[in-house]
Amino acid sequence: MTGYLVRRLLQAVVLLWIVTVITFVLIHEAPGGPAVLQNPDLGRDQVERFRANLGLDAPLPVQYARWLGGVLRGDFGRSYNTVQPVLGLVATRLPNTLFLTGVGLGIAIAVAIPLGVLSATHRNSAVDRAVTGVAFLGLSTPTFWLGIMLIVLFAVQWRVLPAGGMYQIGAAFSLGDRLRHLVLPVFALAIANLAEVTRYTRSAMIGALAEDYVRTAHAKGLSGRVVLFRHALRNALIPVITIIGVYLPRAVGATAVTETVFSWPGMGQLAVQSTATRDYPVVMGATLAVAVFAVVGSLLTDLAYGYVDPRVRLG
Amino acid sequence: MKIEDVLVELHRADVRVSRRELIRLAALGGAAVAGLGETLGGAPAADAATPKRGGVWRMAVPGNPTAYPITIPGKLVDILVNKTIFSTLVRYQLVNGGIQVVPDLAQSWTANASLTEHTFKLRSGVKWHDGQPLTADDVKFTLDAELNPKVNAGLSGVVAAIKETQVVDPLTVKFITQYPYASLPVMLGYNIAIVPKHLLESQDLNQPVSFIQNPVGTGPFKFKSFVQDSAMEVAANPDYWGGAPMLDGIVFKVIPDGNARLAQLKSGDIDFTVIDPPQLAALQGVSGITVRRAPQVDYYFFAINHDLPKFADLRVREALTYAIDKQAIVKNILKGDGRPATGPINPLLGAYYNANVDAYPYSMEKAAGLLAEAGWKKGPDGILVNAQGQKFTLRMNGPKGYPVIEQVLTYGQQQYKTLGFDATLEIVDWPVHLDMYRKHDYDLLMEWWITPPDPDEYDHYYSGSADNWWGYKNTALDSLLIKARSEPDLQKRVALYHQVQDLIAKDIPLVYLYYPPELQAMSSRTQGLPLIGYRDALTWMSKVWLG
Numbered sequence: 028m029t030g031y032l033v034r035r036l037l038q039a040v041v042l043l044w045i046v047t048v049i050t051f052v053l054i055h056e057a058p059g060g061p062a063v064l065q066n067p068d069l070g071r072d073q074v075e076r077f078r079a080n081l082g083l084d085a086p087l088p089v090q091y092a093r094w095l096g097g098v099l100r101g102d103f104g105r106s107y108n109t110v111q112p113v114l115g116l117v118a119t120r121l122p123n124t125l126f127l128t129g130v131g132l133g134i135a136i137a138v139a140i141p142l143g144v145l146s147a148t149h150r151n152s153a154v155d156r157a158v159t160g161v162a163f164l165g166l167s168t169p170t171f172w173l174g175i176m177l178i179v180l181f182a183v184q185w186r187v188l189p190a191g192g193m194y195q196i197g198a199a200f201s202l203g204d205r206l207r208h209l210v211l212p213v214f215a216l217a218i219a220n221l222a223e224v225t226r227y228t229r230s231a232m233i234g235a236l237a238e239d240y241v242r243t244a245h246a247k248g249l250s251g252r253v254v255l256f257r258h259a260l261r262n263a264l265i266p267v268i269t270i271i272g273v274y275l276p277r278a279v280g281a282t283a284v285t286e287t288v289f290s291w292p293g294m295g296q297l298a299v300q301s302t303a304t305r306d307y308p309v310v311m312g313a314t315l316a317v318a319v320f321a322v323v324g325s326l327l328t329d330l331a332y333g334y335v336d337p338r339v340r341l342g
Numbered sequence: 343m344k345i346e347d348v349l350v351e352l353h354r355a356d357v358r359v360s361r362r363e364l365i366r367l368a369a370l371g372g373a374a375v376a377g378l379g380e381t382l383g384g385a386p387a388a389d390a391a392t393p394k395r396g397g398v399w400r401m402a403v404p405g406n407p408t409a410y411p412i413t414i415p416g417k418l419v420d421i422l423v424n425k426t427i428f429s430t431l432v433r434y435q436l437v438n439g440g441i442q443v444v445p446d447l448a449q450s451w452t453a454n455a456s457l458t459e460h461t462f463k464l465r466s467g468v469k470w471h472d473g474q475p476l477t478a479d480d481v482k483f484t485l486d487a488e489l490n491p492k493v494n495a496g497l498s499g500v501v502a503a504i505k506e507t508q509v510v511d512p513l514t515v516k517f518i519t520q521y522p523y524a525s526l527p528v529m530l531g532y533n534i535a536i537v538p539k540h541l542l543e544s545q546d547l548n549q550p551v552s553f554i555q556n557p558v559g560t561g562p563f564k565f566k567s568f569v570q571d572s573a574m575e576v577a578a579n580p581d582y583w584g585g586a587p588m589l590d591g592i593v594f595k596v597i598p599d600g601n602a603r604l605a606q607l608k609s610g611d612i613d614f615t616v617i618d619p620p621q622l623a624a625l626q627g628v629s630g631i632t633v634r635r636a637p638q639v640d641y642y643f644f645a646i647n648h649d650l651p652k653f654a655d656l657r658v659r660e661a662l663t664y665a666i667d668k669q670a671i672v673k674n675i676l677k678g679d680g681r682p683a684t685g686p687i688n689p690l691l692g693a694y695y696n697a698n699v700d701a702y703p704y705s706m707e708k709a710a711g712l713l714a715e716a717g718w719k720k721g722p723d724g725i726l727v728n729a730q731g732q733k734f735t736l737r738m739n740g741p742k743g744y745p746v747i748e749q750v751l752t753y754g755q756q757q758y759k760t761l762g763f764d765a766t767l768e769i770v771d772w773p774v775h776l777d778m779y780r781k782h783d784y785d786l787l788m789e790w791w792i793t794p795p796d797p798d799e800y801d802h803y804y805s806g807s808a809d810n811w812w813g814y815k816n817t818a819l820d821s822l823l824i825k826a827r828s829e830p831d832l833q834k835r836v837a838l839y840h841q842v843q844d845l846i847a848k849d850i851p852l853v854y855l856y857y858p859p860e861l862q863a864m865s866s867r868t869q870g871l872p873l874i875g876y877r878d879a880l881t882w883m884s885k886v887w888l889g
Contacts, residue, residue: 059773062417066496067776067789070801070808074780077494080548109408109570110549116570175601182609190606191597192572290597292571300405300571300598305773 035329039322046318047098047311051091054302054310061107062304081107094311104308106301113312116297121316123193124293128282130209131216132274139221140267143228144260147236158225165222174215174288181211191290212289216282220274227270231263238262264335272328393588393870397888400593401614402603407574407594409557409565411535412487413494413548418877421533423594425880426576427471428535428559431462431481432527433881434795436637436874440692441795443528446881447476447536447560457522457830462530464513468583470538471558471565478515482507483539485517493547499801499809500529500794522828524835525796532794533877536560562587562884571596588870588887604863607631613865616876619677620745622861630866635679635859638875639688642747642790644738644754644853648813649782652734657716659850660702662786664712665757667704672856675749680858685843687797688857694797696840699847709761718762726762736765739787741775747788750855754786779811786853792875797839798827803851814851 059065064077078084082093097104103113146158182190188210189195195204235241236259244254283295290296294313301309407423431448434441448462468476485507488495503526506518517526538558545553557565562584563576574594578587595612597603603615604624608631617625617633625633646653646662653659668682681689682701689695718726718734726734736758740751751767758765770778778784791802800823801809805816822845826838860875869889872882 057773058777059771059775060777063413063494063496065773065776066417067779067791067811068499068809069496070499071780072808073496073499076491080492080494105549105551109406110410110551110554111570119570175605178602178605178609182611183605186609190609190611191602192595192611287599288602290571290595290599290602292569292596296571296598303771303773304405 035326039326042322043315043318047095047315048091050311050314051094052087054305054307055087055090057305060305061307063107065304094308098315103312106309107306108301108304108309113308116309117294117312117316120292120294120297123291124282124286124295127209127212127285127291127293128216128274131213132220132271134213135217135220135224136271138217139224140228140260142221143225143267144232144255146225146229147232147263148255150233155229159229162222162225165218166226168218170215170219170284171288173218174211174285177211177215178288191288193292212285212291215288216285224267224270227267228263231266232259235259235263261335265332268328268331268335272324272331274324391869391889393885393887394889395588395887396590398591398593399589399614399868399883399886399888400595400612402597402606402612403574403594404596404598404603406570406596407568408554409559409568409574410537410550410554411533412484412537413496417496421877422880423574423576424533424535424559425561425877426563426592426883427557427561427565428537429468429561430531430533430535430881431464432531434531434874434878435882436872439637439690441637441639441690441874443531443795446531447481448530451527453524453526455830457524457828458519460517460519460523460526461510462515462517464515465583466513468560469581470540470560471579472538472541474538474540476536476538476560477512478509479512480536480539481515482509483543484534484536487537487542487547488534490547497533500532501526501534503529521824522830524827524830525794525798528794528796563592566591582884584884587884589883592883607863607865610865613868614871614876615863617861617863618745619675619679619861620749621863622677625863632864632866632868634862634864634873636862636873636875636879637690638792638858638860639690639795640790640792641683641686641688641857642750642788642855643683644855645779645784645787645789645812646814646850646852647782647784647787648815648851650785652732653785655716656850657712658718659853661709661712661716661761662758663702663850663853664705664709665761666754666853666855667757668854668856669704671750671753675746675753676856676858679861680856683854683856685846685854686791686799686802686852687839687843688793691795691797693836694839696843699843701847706757706760713761720762724762725764734763735785736763737768737785738765739768739770739775739778739784741772741788742769743772746858751788754788782811782813788855792877797842799823799842799846800827803846812851816845816849816851819845819849 060078060083061081064074069077082090094104105112106116142158146155149155178190181188189208193205193208194200198204241254241259244258282293283299285291286293286295287299294316297309298313298317301313403419403422405419407419409420409423409427411420411424411428429447431446432443433446435444436442445465447465447468449465451460451462453460462481464476464478464481470476485501485504487493488498488501489504503519503521503523504517505520508516508518510516519526541553541558542550545551562579562582564579566575566577568574573596575591577591578589580586595606597606600618600621603612604617604621606612607615608628610630622633625631644662646659672678672680672682684697684699684701687695689697713726717728721727721733728734738751738755740747748769751769755765755767768784779787779789801807803814803819804810804823805814805820819842822838822842826835826842829835829838862876864871867889868886870886872879
């Protein structure tokens with residue numbers, strides 16, 4: 028087990044290094060420069076001068092070496108746009124995103140797995156059709172559209188919930204206020220995840236229920252409930268865990284749409300804005316953070332397999 | 343200066359002059375109307391109700407602001423917050439339809455006869471938010487920083503005329519310009535916010551880490567807090583020289599998405615946002631929201647890439663202009679808000695504006711005829727070809743995410759296709775758009791300028807100017823531009839700028855499209871916000887109150 032972990036961690040370091048090289052090249056090769064240069068008022072001479080002042084006139088490998096040197100010393104640089112340290116930016120955004128997606132994913136899982144099981148055990152019934160229908164609808168509804176619709180209805184039309192942000196600006200901290208701001212983005216986020224997890228659970232359950240060991244368990248005279256949860260569900264969960272494992276990095280990166288629509292100050296918004304403004308140090312920091320989550324996510328997934336399925340022996 | 347005195351006297355005596363006459367006088371006084379701010383009232387037209395103190399006003403900003411006026415992106419978002427925390431030497435006010443330069447940190451200013459030395463007298467008793475007094479040293483420090491080649495000062499071009507800044511005494515500062523320059527006072531009001539020397543002299547001016555965490559200015563509001571991607575808050579400065587603000591504070595809410603801004607305005611979460619014409623319909627008949635058209639010194643255009651030989655023939659450029667129905671654009675795309683453009687000088691510049699230039703009234707027949715004369719005939723596939731068999735391709739570039747620009751470009755593409763151009767659209771992300779602009783990688787490109795309220799067009803039109811992104815060259819115009827900006831006599835300067843516009847209209851460096859107002863959507867409780875572009879309205883925030 029320890030050997031396995033060490034091997035995986037070494038692989039992870041190499042993987043992360045490759046990610047930084049690719050990201051560095053891509054973002055620096057993307058047309059247009061940092062925001063300070065994205066100003067039509069600048070003359071040709073100013074553009075040249077600013078690039079030199081930012082060190083962007085050096086060859087790309089030299090710039091990368093400078094960046095990597097800083098990172099190895101624990102210095103991720105400062106945002107071109109706000110002069111805040113990149114590490115601080117990521118550290119303040121990451122919890123916001125994890126909180127949002129954690130709650131969203133938690134709700135999605137809590138609802139989706141029972142729904143998937145229900146759907147599988149009542150295959151082709153009205154219940155099943157209703158669940159798969161709703162799941163299909165949830166899968167095919169674009170998050171930005173759903174988000175805007177939620178805002179239009181709950182914040183504009185009925186004025187029962189805030190249209191965006193994480194809390195009432197200027198007001199003292201209150202749990203109720205935080206929760207009110209959480210409702211709409213979590214709902215928008217949960218709908219998409221819920222649909223996906225439901226469908227995976229359903230198909231995995233259907234597969235598991237047809238297995239010989241389920242029939243054997245029934246033949247042994249075990250109660251339907253025990254068979255369903257101890258034998259079928261436990262095996263059906265493996266592909267479901269894979270999906271949830273994939274969500275982990277996505278949870279950090281791919282909530283960009285939800286965060287933008289609901290003005291939620293998270294990692295997704297940070298990544299989108301820093302890319303649009305070519306804030307190179309922030310793009311690098313944000314990408315690295317998401318990559319770390321992807322690596323950790325897949326590691327945790329693999330470890331979880333071992334837990335749900337004793338046949339998987341890591342070593 | 344005589345005309346300014348006349349204008350001040352007219353106001354003091356409350357003499358009624360015709361609007362047209364006043365605009366003429368105002369524009370002639372244009373650059374240097376000293377001591378007028380107090381007379382005309384720092385406050386915009388008073389509202390019927392009695393102003394109330396207290397409350398927080400919330401406006402949307404599209405991205406993260408940084409309260410530091412020298413570098414950082416120096417983009418719109420930063421400019422907006424800087425207006426409330428920092429002050430400029432002079433600021434702008436709309437008076438009878440013309441934009442006036444009125445005192446802010448400077449109380450008065452004079453220039454020598456040859457317009458090479460401009461002396462500014464500072465208001466006494468102005469204090470930084472940390473209690474230190476504002477002095478001429480701060481002004482010199484600011485201008486030196488703007489013009490330091492090692493500092494990425496995005497607005498340095500605005501004050502590039504300054505050769506040297508001298509401190510005469512603690513409240514007097516003198517600018518020596520590189521050439522006679524009438525426009526200096528106007529330029530100093532264009533986002534050149536004064537920063538405190540005592541807090542910045544020991545810092546890296548490109549990344550003043552501790553200053554940005556706690557910015558200090560002389561404006562009506564003090565920095566309070568900033569949460570990335572959430573909001574910046576500023577609080578009233580009770581010691582503001584113009585009197586304590588009516589509001590307790592302002593919140594600049596970061597809302598990157600245009601639809602989200604609109605939704606938050608409708609739900610009452612914000613008090614102010616600027617909108618695009620396509621969003622107007624969504625606000626029709628919504629109670630509690632006022633939409634205003636604020637005058638703004640600007641013009642929108644199709645840039646022509648003059649590096650390309652196919653545009654060298656004036657008849658081609660004429661055809662490109664005749665083919666665009668500017669009236670129709672204003673009516674259908676801008677929903678009636680705006681007016682067709684005749685050149686780079688906006689009518690808000692009053693007497694400087696020359697309405698009597700070639701306007702190229704819409705005519706597809708003329709456009710087609712001119713192209714035929716220039717040797718471009720439609721081939722069998724309907725595409726224009728010249729004698730060498732080259733097709734006339736027209737790559738039309740514009741930034742993504744600007745609905746009006748996309749509509750105007752699409753309209754232009756249809757018009758040009760009808761004439762036989764092989765017109766294609768390249769709507770790309772802003773940084774890419776700007777990159778292609780700078781590399782002259784376009785045929786036509788839609789852009790706009792929002793400029794200081796000044797007629798000097800040197801930066802954009804002078805042949806060798808670093809800011810001339812169109813490769814445009816015209817030696818006759820070059821000498822006229824130099825002559826006009828150096829002319830000390832106001833009447834003669836106005837006449838020279840009329841010639842400039844005449845020449846530009848004849849030679850067609852760009853396809854001029856329209857002068858739009860800024861559409862401001864705000865909560866009805868917002869009171870006392872002057873009707874002027876929001877960059878400038880925000881310099882008057884001490885007078886704004888909540889009804």
